[in-house]
Amino acid sequence: QLQLVESGGGLVQAGGSLTLSCAASGFNLQYYAIGWFRQAPGMEREGVSCISGNDGSKYYLDSVKGRFSISRDSAKNTVSLQMNSLKPEDTAVYYCAALKQQFRKCVLWADDYDYWGQGTQVTVSS
Numbered sequence: 001q002l003q004l005v006e007s008g009g010g011l012v013q014a015g016g017s018l019t020l021s022c023a024a025s026g027f028n029l030q031y032y033a034i035g036w037f038r039q040a041p042g043m044e045r046e047g048v049s050c051i052s053g054n055d056g057s058k059y060y061l062d063s064v065k066g067r068f069s070i071s072r073d074s075a076k077n078t079v080s081l082q083m084n085s086l087k088p089e090d091t092a093v094y095y096c097a098a099l100k101q102q103f104r105k106c107v108l109w110a111d112d113y114d115y116w117g118q119g120t121q122v123t124v125s126s
Helices: none
Strands: 003-006 010-013 018-025 032-039 046-051 058-059 070-073 077-081 092-102 120-125
Touching: 003 092, 010 058, 018 032, 018 120, 032 070, 032 120, 046 070, 046 077, 058 070, 077 092
Parallel strands: 010 120
Antiparallel strands: 003 018, 018 077, 032 046, 032 092, 046 058, 070 077, 092 120
8 A cells, every 4th residue: 555654843943954754655656756745724735845756856845945955765765855944934734745657747736646645743933
């Protein structure tokens, strides 16, 4: 059974760092497009970053460029999101998601994704 599990969330002060991890089971995510999304209370889910399954290209939400970095570890079957210089507005539940088909370019559009993790809470205090 294909499953994604996020970890690494927590409470951090503004300016701090966290690393989120998305672990896959039931499939090898090396060639799958993986996205990180977040949803704050009362807000729509938004795409934060993604890594493509065909060429490894990476994309970021404008507001996190230069602060967040996505990477894939094929040996561990994980995709990580390194988050630096965190701001209170980064507070949200963060989800990872995967496209069903391999070798696809990723997008920052939640509706395109087929498999989702349960989410991990990130809270940034001011």
